[in-house]
Amino acid sequence: MITYLEAIRAAQAKALADDPRVYIYGQDVGQFGGAFKATKGLAKEFPGRVLDSPISEDAIVGSAIGAAIEGMRPIIEMQFADFSTVGFNQIVNQAATLHWRTQIPCPITIRLPSGGTAGAGPFHSQSMEALYAHYPGLIVMTPATVEDAYSMLLEAVAIDDPVIFCEHKYLYYHLKAEALPTEAVPTGKARIARQGRDATIVTYSAMLHESLACAEEMASDGWETEVIDLRSIKPLDTDTVLASVARTGRLLAVGEAWPWGGVTAEVIARVATEGFGLLDAPPMRLNAKDSPVPYHPNLWGTHRPTAKTIAVALRRLLSA
């Protein structure tokens, strides 16, 4: 069995082995192998290509941009997604605009260990995908499976643009697969994770698993819920979402991030503006509460959506 975290490590090992332009840069990624061990052993296996950085997110990203201009394909590990705010300027103003301004590609992959785990608190739990997706010039991946963690990370390194790779910390150890994939759905295509005819849940990252658990529970009551895993939120596969809503007539968008202007808002905006006639009921969405991510498990467990709260929302949607 291979975990989501091991898949991320394996993808980086393959990227390093396949392409001499790839290197890894970030805090404690060298001999220590990273705060989560996503680069364990890689410094030894690839001498001089997995480098510890100072605690300098601005300079880490800025240097990756400079290296990309010179033809390298850096993989940046942010120790936590939350810390990427310090490098935000380089990401959204420098990396995201470089190709548009100068026609020079900026192939950097920025790995963001994202999302909440119990006890992690306000500054080690954030889901920042919507923030980055807002900016033109960035691609934002949100893999929800071991297979996607592996294949999408390899694709991220191969893409000639900056990719924000939101890997979910809760899935690091919880999620396991039999083997690494040999083929993959391309970025920009969503996946129907479960088929159904009564309602559509559109989600991504760790919320896929809460949504699937909810769908399973609802099935015992006879409800068939279709669950769509967006895989990447930018680009966002509107076609697959609309096709599903055309089948079910009902939409619930679920995300772990905060509600204001986020991915669920975008999904609902697209369906409402491009597929209003397909809807049999007002679309719904479910997000984390609009408050910082709390530390204590009692609070944290209520702060973000769970299979139970998704089911409550879904029952309301089905009775609308």
Add this chain to the structure above:
Amino acid sequence: MVQATAVLAASADISDLKATFLAAYRWMLLARVAEEKIAALYRGGKITGGVFLGKGQEALSAATGMALRKGDIFAPLIRDQAGRLAFGETLLDCTRTYMGSRLGPMRGRDGNVHRGRPREGLMAMISHLGAMLPVVAGALLARRFRGLEDAVGAVSLGDGATSTGAFHEGLNLAAVEKLPLVLVVANNQYAYSTPTSRQFACEDLVDKAVGYGVAGHSVDGTDLAACLQVLQRAVAAARAGGGPQLVVASLLRLVGHGEHDDAGYVDPKLRQSPLGADCLELAGRRLLREKWANARTLREFQEEAQRQVDDAVATTVREPLPDPNTEEWCPLAARHLCEGNE
């Protein structure tokens, strides 16, 4: 002040000061003439957006551009017209970007001083100028990865940028990696309207070199010969493996932050002080004093610069402007992943 003693001692001084000085003077003059033309076009309403001039900083700028060679990397600041020219940027890149020509390097997508050709080593700044320091550090890291260790990267920043986080992070990273990076700080006494007394509390910006573990150099930014000498030494030291070099030049910005700004906040005493001297005038006087040129030669230089600038403007003014209907709005290199611009 810290000196990279061992490396500095090994570096040669300028062997032919006359020739170098003359060449630098001509870059300074060309920059001055070009900027005066750009300012005139701005006043005539022919330029959209801001205009940022380097008057008073040409000596430092030309010295920086000239100390570099082909294959090096240069991230200019907004007052580096002279250094850009000396580094190899054409006048047309300047006029086309200011005047919005579709044929310029930025094609109307960005303007004025936000131009460059990064693949040719000339970085295209973003407005958060300190951010260019880590970018050049990364470009030098890439050279190291690729086994190309003889290139130097120069970054020009002002006194204001020394207060940014990127300055700290970038210089520290460059020092940790011992990169061949020359950081040229033009202390022109004001960041927009903010005087240095409200910008930093250390006695001299060059003192920061000690804290970062890099070599420091001070220079009178109004003195072209001194700028040529110090920049050449700093670049040679970086190229020889001496690690990052911090060069701090003292001078005064002789214009506003941009042409929209009358700089009424500048202390008149500073204008009257040696800092307020015009480096181009001083250099011209020295040329005459040393008999490296006579008045007629200087006039010919001026006329030649004027002709080049007029040619560039005349070419640019006839060129097509950006067309929103044919513009490729997709910002991505991977075009198949673009969305939302149908």
